[in-house]
Amino acid sequence: MNHRAGRCYSPGMRPLSLWRHEVRRAGWAALLAPPIAAGIVVVVAVDGAARLGQPSRDTAHLLQSLLEIALPLAAGVGAASLVGVDPAVELHLTLPTAYRATILRRLVVTAGWVAVIALTAAAVMVASGWWHRWPAAHPPLAGQLTWLAPTLCLAGLGLLAGAVSGSPATATSAVAALWFFDLAAGGLLQEHRWSRLLYLFATTRGTVEADWTANRLTLLAAGAAMTTAGWLLLRRPSRLLTKEAE
Amino acid sequence: MTAFAATARYELRMQLHKPAIWITTAIPFGLFAVLALMETQRGGLERLTQDTNAKLWMVEAMGWFTAPLAMVFGMVLADRLVRDRKLGVAALLDVTPTNRSARLAGKYLGTCAATAIPPALIYLVVAVAFAVWRDKPSALLWGAATFAVVVLPLLLLAGALAFLGPQLMPTPLFRVLVVGLWFYAGATEVDSEFPSPAATVLSLTLDYPQKVFFGSTDATAGPFQGAALNFLRPQPTTATALLALALILGLAAAIVVAARALNARTSE
Numbered sequence: 001m002n003h004r005a006g007r008c009y010s011p012g013m014r015p016l017s018l019w020r021h022e023v024r025r026a027g028w029a030a031l032l033a034p035p036i037a038a039g040i041v042v043v044v045a046v047d048g049a050a051r052l053g054q055p056s057r058d059t060a061h062l063l064q065s066l067l068e069i070a071l072p073l074a075a076g077v078g079a080a081s082l083v084g085v086d087p088a089v090e091l092h093l094t095l096p097t098a099y100r101a102t103i104l105r106r107l108v109v110t111a112g113w114v115a116v117i118a119l120t121a122a123a124v125m126v127a128s129g130w131w132h133r134w135p136a137a138h139p140p141l142a143g144q145l146t147w148l149a150p151t152l153c154l155a156g157l158g159l160l161a162g163a164v165s166g167s168p169a170t171a172t173s174a175v176a177a178l179w180f181f182d183l184a185a186g187g188l189l190q191e192h193r194w195s196r197l198l199y200l201f202a203t204t205r206g207t208v209e210a211d212w213t214a215n216r217l218t219l220l221a222a223g224a225a226m227t228t229a230g231w232l233l234l235r236r237p238s239r240l241l242t243k244e245a246e
Numbered sequence: 247m248t249a250f251a252a253t254a255r256y257e258l259r260m261q262l263h264k265p266a267i268w269i270t271t272a273i274p275f276g277l278f279a280v281l282a283l284m285e286t287q288r289g290g291l292e293r294l295t296q297d298t299n300a301k302l303w304m305v306e307a308m309g310w311f312t313a314p315l316a317m318v319f320g321m322v323l324a325d326r327l328v329r330d331r332k333l334g335v336a337a338l339l340d341v342t343p344t345n346r347s348a349r350l351a352g353k354y355l356g357t358c359a360a361t362a363i364p365p366a367l368i369y370l371v372v373a374v375a376f377a378v379w380r381d382k383p384s385a386l387l388w389g390a391a392t393f394a395v396v397v398l399p400l401l402l403l404a405g406a407l408a409f410l411g412p413q414l415m416p417t418p419l420f421r422v423l424v425v426g427l428w429f430y431a432g433a434t435e436v437d438s439e440f441p442s443p444a445a446t447v448l449s450l451t452l453d454y455p456q457k458v459f460f461g462s463t464d465a466t467a468g469p470f471q472g473a474a475l476n477f478l479r480p481q482p483t484t485a486t487a488l489l490a491l492a493l494i495l496g497l498a499a500a501i502v503v504a505a506r507a508l509n510a511r512t513s514e
Contacts, residue, residue: 032419037422070426165265180425181281
């Protein structure tokens with residue numbers, strides 16, 4: 001008997017080693033996407049600071065946009081790329097660890113990494129004073145909802161779209177289309193209360209002040225609901241079988 | 247049948263059978279329909295309900311989709327080239343007596359043609375609807391012209407990027423970057439805080455052709471006081487609009503050549 005292999009895999013990988021494995025298999029690209037998205041906005045912010053009428057206020061606003069707009073997109077696309085990419089799903093489905101649990105674990109790793117980047121960025125902003133240079137910024141603690149709510153919402157949508165379509169291309173397009181639509185139609189979406197509650201970028205692209213907390217909680221609830229719906233849909237193995245061969 | 251024609255035909259037919267390209271194209275138009283329903287009472291889209299000029303209406307109503315369509319093209323086509331390697335058939339195809347460049351060109355044009363069909367149908371439906379609504383059959387002509395001059399070059403560019411990008415980085419990362427690129431191109435203003443391709447001949451929403459050939463009031467093209475990259479903003483004329491088209495198509499061709507070179511290296 002191969003004792004080394006036995007130690008690794010029986011009686012089933014321990015949860016901690018499963019987590020470690022998932023973090024390692026995510027690869028450099030998954031880990032790079034959020035910092036790249038963040039980096040683009042930081043470059044824009046630093047560059048803009050030199051030429052704007054009110055450099056510090058507008059730059060601080062852009063840094064908040066990084067948290068609310070750039071990072072959640074990375075989480076959403078990452079979540080949309082989970083279903084339909086494994087080459088040996090049938091094999092996964094025979095293992096004692098449910099494959100949908102593996103997918104959920106990968107979702108947590110993807111969104112968790114975005115959360116780490118966002119928290120680090122927010123902590124640096126608070127420590128360096130950039131957080132408060134934007135007059136409309138929320139207090140630092142509640143202000144973490146700036147990134148948490150849209151991240152959870154887009155990640156939930158990505159998982160659900162992936163579970164429904166089984167195709168990363170479709171799921172990613174759904175996430176990107178909603179993201180772009182919210183940016184492009186931001187002004188129009190402010191005009192009804194229901195669309196204000198569901199608006200992804202209520203911190204940096206404007207909402208009625210009294211609606212902000214309700215908006216964040218609605219997004220969190222929507223994200224949780226979509227994740228749950230995706231999880232339930234993935235119960236059926238047919239949803240998990242790869243469509244990549246198409 | 248040559249390898250080029252066979253590959254192009256196969257890719258075209260296979261892509262058309264994928265629900266993904268139909269669904270992903272329908273999503274932006276569906277979101278717009280929601281918006282239109284919300285806004286018809288409020289005047290946000292008033293211009294579109296009053297404008298009777300077929301040329302302007304087609305380019306401005308459909309102009310909404312220029313950037314989202316390019317994103318969709320990039321995302322749908324992202325797995326086409328790397329897919330052969332993933333499925334393990336790249337090595338098999340390489341030992342067939344076919345020219346590898348011809349196969350790649352066939353795959354590129356075949357997948358692009360298939361991806362063009364759903365938006366082409368939507369343009370057709372919208373043009374027919376406008377023609378009947380306003381009794382202006384010329385909408386069909388302008389719809390076709392807008393599609394050929396604005397949508398097809400962007401499709402060829404996004405398709406080229408989708409053949410190169412996923413060879414350099416994992417597909418999900420490429421998809422994030424495609425969204426970022428067209429967001430940067432479509433959402434930034436000429437006088438925004440940082441150098442923007444908006445209103446340049448390299449505009450990724452083809453502002454020069456939109457303005458010169460169709461008179462779109464939404465497109466901005468030409469020099470802008472105090473903006474960076476003004477040397478890329480000549481006066482909008484027919485010549486500069488053609489130059490913008492040539493630059494986008496040339497860029498697409500150069501990227502396909504680079505994708506071919508990289509593919510040859512990585513599959514050896």
